[in-house]
Amino acid sequence: MTDDPATDRDVDPADRAAPDTLDGVWDDAWTRLEAAVRRRQHPYRTCVVATSGDDGVDARTVVLRGADRAAGTLRFHTDRRSAKLAQLLHDRRVALVFYGDGVQVRARGIASVQADDARVDSAWAATPAMSRRCYLTAAAPGTPNITPTSGLPPELAMLRPPLELTARGREAFAVVAVRVQSIDWLHLAARGQRRAGFSRDGERWMATWMVP
Numbered sequence: 001m002t003d004d005p006a007t008d009r010d011v012d013p014a015d016r017a018a019p020d021t022l023d024g025v026w027d028d029a030w031t032r033l034e035a036a037v038r039r040r041q042h043p044y045r046t047c048v049v050a051t052s053g054d055d056g057v058d059a060r061t062v063v064l065r066g067a068d069r070a071a072g073t074l075r076f077h078t079d080r081r082s083a084k085l086a087q088l089l090h091d092r093r094v095a096l097v098f099y100g101d102g103v104q105v106r107a108r109g110i111a112s113v114q115a116d117d118a119r120v121d122s123a124w125a126a127t128p129a130m131s132r133r134c135y136l137t138a139a140a141p142g143t144p145n146i147t148p149t150s151g152l153p154p155e156l157a158m159l160r161p162p163l164e165l166t167a168r169g170r171e172a173f174a175v176v177a178v179r180v181q182s183i184d185w186l187h188l189a190a191r192g193q194r195r196a197g198f199s200r201d202g203e204r205w206m207a208t209w210m211v212p
C-alpha cells in the first residue's frame, strides 16, 4: 500500500488499466524490463540494486543492460573494483527495484559476476567510449581523494576520448548477471492497487495475486 501523496501524484487520473490475469502481469513486467534495455528514456532503464556486505546493507543506481524473460535473468555492468562487487562476492543475494508509469517491479535473485569470458568481451566491444571512461579511473571507485576528482588521467578527461585510449578499461569491466528467483509487481491506481508475485519453482514459475 502507499499513502504517500508524492506517489499519488504519479497515479493517472484515468486510472490506467492493470492486467487482469497473472500471465498478463508476467508479460507486463518483462515487457517493461526488455523495453528498458533498448530505450534509454524508459523509466526502468535505471534501477536500484541492493546488496549486503560485512558492514550491512547497501544500495545504488545502475543501468539495466540485459533482460531475458525465458531465462529469468537481468544484467548490469559495473567496475570489478567496486564495493558492490565485493559485497556480491560476500553474499550473492541481490534485489533490483524498478519504478515508472505507476508500476513497481522488485526482482530478487542470485548474482554471478562475469569478468573474463567472451560474453563480457562482446559487452565491452559494444560499450561506447563515453561509458568506457567509467572503467578507466586509476584508483578503484570509492577511493578517497584530497581534492574533487574524476579519477581519470588527463588524456581521458575529455568528453569523448578516442576509442583506442579506452581499451585498458576492459580489465575493470564486469558484467553482473542476476538469476531472478522472485518478482514482486505492484500497480498503483486510485481505484485500487494490484499486486502479484512470482517465484521460481525449479524450471517453472509459481504466481499469485497478493493484497497490495
Ligand SMILES: Cc1cc2nc3c(=O)[nH]c(=O)nc-3n(C[C@H](O)[C@H](O)[C@H](O)COP(=O)(O)O)c2cc1C
Pocket (backbone or CB within 6 Å): 046, 058, 059, 060, 061, 062, 063, 064, 076, 077, 078, 079, 082, 083, 084, 085, 141, 142
Ligand atoms: C543514473 C545512474 C546510473 C548509474 N549506472 C551505473 C551502472 O550501470 N553501473 C555501476 O557500476 N554504477 C552505476 N552508477 C553509479 C552507482 O550508482 C554507484 O555510485 C557506483 O557504482 C559505486 O557504487 P558501489 O560503491 O556501491 O559499488 C550509476 C549512477 C547513476 C546516478
